[in-house]
Amino acid sequence: MTGMSRRTILLAFLAVLPLAAAAVALVKPSTPPSVATAPAGEAEPATAKPAPPQVRTEPVTLRRGDTLLGALGRLGLDHRATTGIAEALRAEGADLRRMRPSDGLAVTWTLEGEPIGLRWEPSPWLGFAVVATDGGWEARRAERRPDVRVEAVGGELKRSLFEAVETVGESAQLVLELAEIFSSDFDFTADSRTGDRFRLLVEKRYAGEQFVDYGQVLVAQYLSDGRILTGVGFEPAGGRVAYYDLEGRSLKKSFLKSPLAFTRITSGFTYRRPHPILGGVRPHLAVDYAAPVGTPVRAVADGTVLRAGWNGGNGIQVHLRHHAGYETMYNHLSRLAPHLRPGTPVDQRQVIGYVGSTGLSTGPHLDYRVKKNGRFVNPLSEKFVPGQPLDGAERSRYLKDARALVRRLEDSSPF
Numbered sequence: 001m002t003g004m005s006r007r008t009i010l011l012a013f014l015a016v017l018p019l020a021a022a023a024v025a026l027v028k029p030s031t032p033p034s035v036a037t038a039p040a041g042e043a044e045p046a047t048a049k050p051a052p053p054q055v056r057t058e059p060v061t062l063r064r065g066d067t068l069l070g071a072l073g074r075l076g077l078d079h080r081a082t083t084g085i086a087e088a089l090r091a092e093g094a095d096l097r098r099m100r101p102s103d104g105l106a107v108t109w110t111l112e113g114e115p116i117g118l119r120w121e122p123s124p125w126l127g128f129a130v131v132a133t134d135g136g137w138e139a140r141r142a143e144r145r146p147d148v149r150v151e152a153v154g155g156e157l158k159r160s161l162f163e164a165v166e167t168v169g170e171s172a173q174l175v176l177e178l179a180e181i182f183s184s185d186f187d188f189t190a191d192s193r194t195g196d197r198f199r200l201l202v203e204k205r206y207a208g209e210q211f212v213d214y215g216q217v218l219v220a221q222y223l224s225d226g227r228i229l230t231g232v233g234f235e236p237a238g239g240r241v242a243y244y245d246l247e248g249r250s251l252k253k254s255f256l257k258s259p260l261a262f263t264r265i266t267s268g269f270t271y272r273r274p275h276p277i278l279g280g281v282r283p284h285l286a287v288d289y290a291a292p293v294g295t296p297v298r299a300v301a302d303g304t305v306l307r308a309g310w311n312g313g314n315g316i317q318v319h320l321r322h323h324a325g326y327e328t329m330y331n332h333l334s335r336l337a338p339h340l341r342p343g344t345p346v347d348q349r350q351v352i353g354y355v356g357s358t359g360l361s362t363g364p365h366l367d368y369r370v371k372k373n374g375r376f377v378n379p380l381s382e383k384f385v386p387g388q389p390l391d392g393a394e395r396s397r398y399l400k401d402a403r404a405l406v407r408r409l410e411d412s413s414p415f
Contacts, residue, residue, distance in 0.1 A: 055116065060105040068096045068120075075107060077115050081137075085118055088130050088139035098122060124207035146205035148215055152412035154199035161188055162262070164198070174202065177217050179261055181231040181243045184253035184387070186222065189289065190265050190380055191257075196224040199413040201405060216241065219405040223415055232402040236394050246402060248395045250387030254323070256300040256348065257380075259330060259368050260355075263291040285376035286331070286369040293334050293364045295355040298348075300328055301384075305344040305352075308336050314367070315359025318352045324385060325374075331367035332358050 060071055068089070072082045086096060099105075104121035118130040125146060130139045153174065155164040165175045178198060179188050186192075203215030220243075222229045231243035231251050243251040265287060299320060306327070307319035314331040318340065321327050334356025346352060357364045370379045390398050 054111050055108050056111065057106050057108045060107060062099055062101045062103055062105060064101055066099050066101075068099060071099070071105065072107070072118075077107075081115055084137040085130050085139075088137040089120070089128055092128060092139045092141040094120070094122075094128055094139075094141070124210070124212050144207070146207070146212065146215075149204050149206060150201055150218065151204050152199065152201055152409065154197070154413035154415075157192060157194055157196040157198075159194070160262075161192060161198070171214075173214055174200075174217075176261075177202075177214065178220055178222070181217065181220050181251060182222060182229050183256050183258075183261075184251055184384075185229055185257065186224070187257040187380065189258060189260070189263055190287075191224065193224055196222065197415050198222045199409060199415065201409050201412070219402070219409050221406075221409065221415075228415075230406065232398075232405055234390075234398045234401065236390065244387075244390065244398060244402070246406070248390040248398050248402075250389070253384055253387045254301050254348075255326070255382075255384035256298070258289070259297050259300050259328075260289045260291055260295060260366060263289045263295070263366075265289055286329075286367045287379050289355075289366045289368065291355045291364060291366060293354070293356055295366075296351045297330050297333065297353045297355060297366055299346045299350050299352050301326070301348050303328070303346055305340060305342050305346060307342060308340045308344075308352075310358075313360035315361060316353070316356065317359075320346060320352075325372055327371040329367075329369040329371075331369070332356055332361045332365060334358065334364075 058075070060075065062071055068086055069082045072085065077085075089096060099122070104119070106119045107115055108117035108119075109115055114132075116132040119127070120130075121127045125144055127142045128139055129142075130137050153165075153168060153170055155168040157164045158167075161175050161178070162172055165172070165178075178200065182188075198221065200220035201218040203218065205212045205215055216233055217231075219230070219232045221231075230246050232246075233241050234244055235241045245251060297318075301320075301322045303320040303322040305318065306321050307317060309316065311317040311319075311331075314329070316331075316333040316336065318330045318333065318336065319327065320329075330353060332355075333353040336353045337351050340346075340352060355364055355366050361367075368379060370377050370382060372382070389395070
């Protein structure tokens, strides 16, 4: 190191990343010199202003897939410095494989070009500071807990749920949470209407006054065509958080309403449709979803693969068998999910393929079909097996909590 004191170096770190700065403060600086006190009756000597630190701090732009060594190497740090920094960070439990472009990273240099410190914030809740000392690089870790606040969010659909959520200042992540809660009861592609309303209580996590992300949705309601859907989060003993209706029945049913999320239906289930390629009027015993090539297609229920591959005019197809006599078909795919073959078991929501335009198709879309006991049925109107209810003491506990949450939601965000 140059002739700068450790204290000078540390003080130079205290302005950019708050958590990392707190970590630096944990490195005990050398004791500052004592200040002499003037005898009584004498004027205090003028205090000299400290000279500004002879250092500069340079933010580091991280690229997708970056490693710490690669990012620091681009700045000109030599191998000895980068490995020393990495070793010091690992000693404090840092996971150097998880560097992302959104991370805060900065390096402090002397004006002579010698690296003397590094700050890294992999999240708003975790920061690291590394300081060059006479004995090598020394790191410290600082953590803070999220400030979790429960807030009400509500709005009305004009054109789409995404737009409605963004209009009230929230992000698309909340749309996906809402759609997932009601995925077995409501198809936001086919069933949503202008004037529909939504409201929910959601945990929001803050770092100080800065919103960071969402926690759990505690309760959600969706009003459409006079019908109110309700989902309340509840964790049964020994289980995971799941969503239930006001009677304590699970919202997770045996079948999803749709194999795709937030796409446009271009053709419905009918026995008389003009065929766009073959001509004439023919049955169309499917629902067509328009979507870009490569959009993931998910299995609507647990099942087993009967067919996975090319099937004539259907193009690349996945054909699944489910319980209670149901079968589902997913046609015109661009490709299959890896390792999918006849006899493979699949789980509900598992990606089984990707939207394409293979076979007799005029453009990218998914042709989705459902059979029950050998006959095609309309996926949009079929009544699938309902979810399992809570029972006994669990149901009593749930109902008490659910009523309190719904009352709070109604008071905070009335329809």
